[in-house]
Amino acid sequence: MVRQLTCSAILLLIAAGYYSVASQITRSALADEIGPAGLPVVYALVLATVALALAAKAVFRPLLLRTADATASAGEPTLGFLLRRAGGVFAIGVGYVLIVPLAGYFLTLIMVIAAMALYQGERTSARLATIAVAGAASFWLLFVQLLGIPMPSLWGA
Amino acid sequence: MTFRHRIYLAAVAALAAAPPCAAQTAYPHEVVTLVTHSSPGGGSDVFLRDLARYLGPVMGVKLVVENVRGGSGARAMARLANAPADGRIVYAVTPTYIYTSLLSHPVNNYKDLEPLVNVFFDEEIVYTRADGPLHTLADVIAAARSRRGRWGASTPASLERQALEQLKLAAGVQAAIVSHDGGGDLMLNVLNGTLEIGVGEAQEIRGQLAAGRLRVLAVFSAERVADLPDVPTVQESGYDLVLTKFRGLAGPKGLPDEIILAWELAIQQVLADPDYRNVYEAAMLSPAFMSHADYGPFIDDFASRTEAYLRRTGVLQ
Amino acid sequence: MESLLLGLTLLVTTPLVLAAVGGVSWGVLGGALPGISPSITMALVLPLTYGMEPGSAIVLLAATYVGAEYGGSIPAILINTPGTNAAAATVLDGYAMQRQGRGGEALGISLYSGVLGGLFGLTMLVVLTEPLARVALAFTPMAYFALGILGLSIIASLSGESLLKGLASGVLGLMVATVGSDPVSGVPRFVFGRPELLDGIAPILIMVGLFAVSELYQQASAAEWRKTAGAETRLRFPDGALRRRLIKPQILGATIGTLEGVMPGAGGTIASFMSYNEARRWSRHKEEFGHGSPEGVAAPETANNTVAATALVPVLSFGIPGSNSAAILLGGLLVHGLIPGPRLFEENADVVVALYTGLFVANLSLLFIGLLILPVCLWLVNRPKAYLMAFIYALIFSGVYSIDHSLFDVALVLVVGVAGVFMRLAGLPMLPAVLGVVLGYMIESNYRRSLVLSGGDHGIFIEDAIALGLLSTAMLFIAGSLTTRAYLFVRRRRRQSERAADG
Known part of the structure; x- marks a missing residue:
């Protein structure tokens, strides 16, 4: 129930934030009667209503219907553990975005592949280094050489 | 080398009025990037790829079309404004880049670019x-x-x-x-x-x-279109409205004079090419060459009129 | 008969076959890389076509399109990442099958259904171009709005346990679709000064974020995957019994794909979602949907490959590209001085026949190319989990960057992935959000265009026959699933009280 109420609260916050931005959209003489803010305001109101209904349901539904409580089964990770682990993967992703303009596509890709593999429990080894370099090389061949995508590059060109 | 030389001799023959020194200067770069904000297959993109096919041999360079999409030209303008002004990169402009500059307040706008030459008007x-x-x-x-x-x-x-x-x-x-x-x-x-x-x-x-x-x-043009001689202009019908949908080229600010001259010559020459004429006439594009000296004021005038209109209608505040 | 002969001659005398096979191979590769959309794949070969003769040039582009639409299903099934927009519906049951160790079977079904869909679409294109063009023409802004609403009504049946949560997720998707320039007045909305957001957020970014990136985040804390036995990692073509079972979803997919394909702007994504929903509605094994139903893979994959053929109807008849990919095909036509329109079929009949022949060869070769590369893909995803995750992450970075050469997009996908984790935790289904993102712009822009036309009078939606029909169907769908839900709720409650009385 706590999780459901948190969910409702977050949805309500999103609706409020979205509404406040929507209400500041400029309205020009080229706009129609509904205007650029028309549907966004409706969406915000619908989301707020749904969030409140979800909250009400979380409170009242157990009274109407006994549902099996969704307790974590033995194999399931706890919420905190899940979020911590997910945060690490996210951090690796952010690292890629920050480093790639400096170090270039090829080198950053080696780092990312190695970092992810290590994070997922592989040990530092020659094998890991080989796979990371070979992997980055094949991505580089595929995207830069074959597809001609101008990836951020250390050497400028 | 001889081939390129011949082309430039032809350019002189075709354009007696052009300063003779231009004929000796080959374009200083081998590859030139033509940027468009249009997606591959879009109007500007097709125009540019057609142009590149005929213009490349004339200039003696390899012209590469690059689609810098996103933000209706906002990203393309940023790309150009931050590129070196040495003639290696050129942007194919249409009124869209003025509208985007005015409406979307991008980091770099049309004022950060140097209008180079105009090529066509769309009917x-x-x-x-x-x-x-x-x-x-x-x-x-x-x-x-x-x-x-x-x-x-x-x-x-x-x-x-x-x-x-x-x-x-x-x-x-x-x-x-x-x-x-x-x-x-x-x-x-x-x-x-x-x-x-x-x-x-x-x-x-x-x-x-x-x-x-x-x-x-x-x-909507100022005069009747050659392909549609029986169709009156809007002006003839009693409303003083003329639309000039331009298609031209712009570069980073501060292009060297010899680069500008090379483009002016090459565009005039390619417009006179009978093979290319067949292509652009089929696409109903009217050649409307404008030199660098004329194009800057033209773009400024277009932009200020557009801005006045957008302010009047309240789109811009 | 004469054109058949012409087609045969073309087949043996020109590099048409080469263009068809080459295009399909290239297309499958591009489509299978998430982020490299069919249109990017086609744009990359566009310059090659300038020097070719018109027939081969168009065949190369069209075959690339066919390959790319199919290719998108490979990562959808194997790594929960739709390679293309239209493969998003395939993720649901395809990836569920892969997690059950039935990836080889899912790939077989998608290849088999895709080839059938492509051939069916081609037949429709050849035989029914005229009438199909009339269907495309009959769609007014009112009808497009109604079509969008019909698409959204799927939320009612695809929301899983809670309709309210489905609704919340759908509205979140609609909100994402409002980012960008306003469709009527052109003012920027929810852009926060970022030029990357002016054209809106591409649906593929939301899909890759919600499905693939959030799966990576979540997998980081999950146990090692069960090792699948050797036999299960081989590509398996559907056997007789399964083929019979797939007939119904394939017919549904082909029909819906044909109709959606000819409407510019509707496209493969809506077709695959709608056919997935219909396949579920008419299935004898409803409960399997979402948990690895072969029908849930067959229906959308038939549909989006049918679309790849019928989407050519508006391009050839009107010169109107219904999608970015069709726009590139149009560009290919224009560069060769071929002007689409009714006269194309008379004046350039040879090119049209070449196109049809080429598409036929392309669809057949799709089968062989699939048989060749799918085992490789299966081998790749059966590597140790740590390395697989690392490579998927690298693939997402590379593919997403390729869309617009923008690191902003990569960062956006990472953030959408975080949102996806929270949605999973809160029990919000992903599908309605994806539907909202895909349909939001179409619904809003056409709703407002219609009201501009009518001067604010909503009666215009009833006056338009097609809009009325589509809206009524949507209402029926919604009413139907509400009734089912209410019935299930009441029955569950009665059983509980009976049990309580017994106990």
């Missing part, structure tokens, strides 16, 4: 269903007097939309002006009768025009 035309009741622009206005007219323009804040809003105002009639996602879905809505008229580029509708399913009522 903007007013068209209707061939089996519909309207035969002249006067019919359209008369119809809109008796009941609300249904007119269509391609995109929301565009030259075509502006033209229709001005026409509505000048004629003092009631009309719903519906904007679309592009010239294609606008044409469908004219064909199926949802809209009475549409305003768009001639090249977008030429297939249906050739098949006799659409009728042209007026052209």
Whole structure:
């Protein structure tokens, strides 16, 4: 129930934030009667209503219907553990975005592949280094050489 | 080398008025990037790729088209504004880049770029269903007097939309002006009768025009179009409205004079190429070369008029 | 008969076959890389076509399109990442099958259904171009709005346990779709000064974020995957019994794909979602949907490959590209001086026949190319989990960057992935959000265009026959699933009280 109420609260916050931005959209003489803010305001109101209904349901539904409580089964990770682990993967992703303009596509890709593999429990080894370099090389061949995508590059060109 | 030399000799022969020194200077770069904000296959993209095919040999360089999409030109302008001004990169401009500069407040706008030369004007035309009741622009206005007219323009804040809003105002009639996602879905809505008229580029509708399913009522150019000699201009029909949808080139600020000169010569020469003429005439593009000296003031004037209009209608505050 | 002969001659005398096979191979590769959309794949070969003769040039582009639409299903099934927009519906049951160790079977079904869909679409294109063009023409802004609403009504049946949560997720998707320039007045909305957001957020970014990136985040804390036995990692073509079972979803997919394909702007994504929903509605094994139903893979994959053929109807008849990919095909036509329109079929009949022949060869070769590369893909995803995750992450970075050469997009996908984790935790289904993102722009722009036309009168939606029909169907769908839900709720409650009385 706590999780459901948190969910409702977050949805309500999103609706409020979205509404406040929507209400500041400029309205020009080229706009129609509904205007650029028309549907966004409706969406915000619908989301707020749904969030409140979800909250009400979380409170009242157990009274109407006994549902099996969704307790974590033995194999399931706890919420905190899940979020911590997910945060690490996210951090690796952010690292890629920050480093790639400096170090270039090829080198950053080696780092990312190695970092992810290590994070997922592989040990530092020659094998890991080989796979990371070979992997980055094949991505580089595929995207830069074959597809001609101008990836951020250390050497400028 | 000899080949390139021959081309430049030809350039001199073709353009007696050009300063002779230009003939000796080969373009200083082997590869030149032409940037467009249009997606591959879009109007500007097709125009540019056609141009590149004929212009490359004339300039003796390899022209590469690069699609820098996103933000209707905002990203392309940023790309150009931050590139070295040595003639290695050039941007294919249309009125879109002015509208985006004014409406979207991008980091870099049209003022950060140097207009290079103009190449074409697109013919903007007013068209209707061939089996519909309207035969002249006067019919359209008369119809809109008796009941609300249904007119269509391609995109929301565009030259075509502006033209229709001005026409509505000048004629003092009631009309719903519906904007679309592009010239294609606008044409469908004219064909199926949802809209009475549409305003768009001639090249977008030429297939249906050739098949006799659409009728042209007026052209928005200053003079009648060679391909449509019987169609009056909007001005002749009594409304002082002329649209100049330009297609030209711009570069980073501070291009060296010899680069500018090379482009001026090459564009004039490629426009005179009979093979290329067949291509662009089929696309209903009118050659409208403008030198660097004329193009800057032209763009500034276009931008200030557009800005005045956008402020008047309250789009800009 | 004459054109058949012409087609045969073309087949043996020109590099048409080469263009078809080459295009398909290239297309499958591009489509299978998430982010490299069919249109990017086609744009990359566009310059090659300039020097070719018109027939081969168009065949190369069209075959690339066919390959790319199919290719998108490979990562959808194997790594929960739709390679293309239209493969998003395939993720649901395809990836569920892969997690059950039935990836080889899912790939077989998608290849088999895709080839059938492509051939069916081609037949429709050849035989029914005229009438199909009339269907495309009949769609007014009112009808497009109604079509969008019909698409959204799927939320009612695809929301899983809670309709309210489905609704919340759908509205979140609609909100994302409002980012960008306003469709009527052109003012920027929810852009926060970022030029990357002016054209809106591409649906593929949301899909890759919600499905693939959030799966990576979540997998980081999950146990090692069960090792699948050797036999299960081989590509398995559907056997007789399964083929019979797939007939119904394939017919549904082909029909819906044909109709959606000819409407510019509707496209493969809506077709695959709608056919997935219909396949579920008419299935005898409803409960399997979402948990690895072969029908749930067959229906959308038939549909989006059918679309790849019928989407050519508006391009050839009107010169109107219904999608970015069709726009590139149009560009290819224009560069060769071929002007689409009714006269194309008379004046350039040879090119049209070449196109049809080429598409036929392309669809057949799709089968062989699939048989060749799918085992490789299966081998790749059966590597140790740590390395697989690392490579998927690298693939996402590379593919997403390729869309617009923008690191902003990569960062956006990472953030959408975080949102996806929270949605999973809160029990919000992903599908309605994806539907909202895909349909939001179409619904809003056409709703407002219609009201501009009518001067604010909502009656215009009833006056338009197609809009009325589609809206009524949507209402029926919604009413139907509400009734089912209410019935299930009441029955569950009664059983509980009976049990309580017994106990």
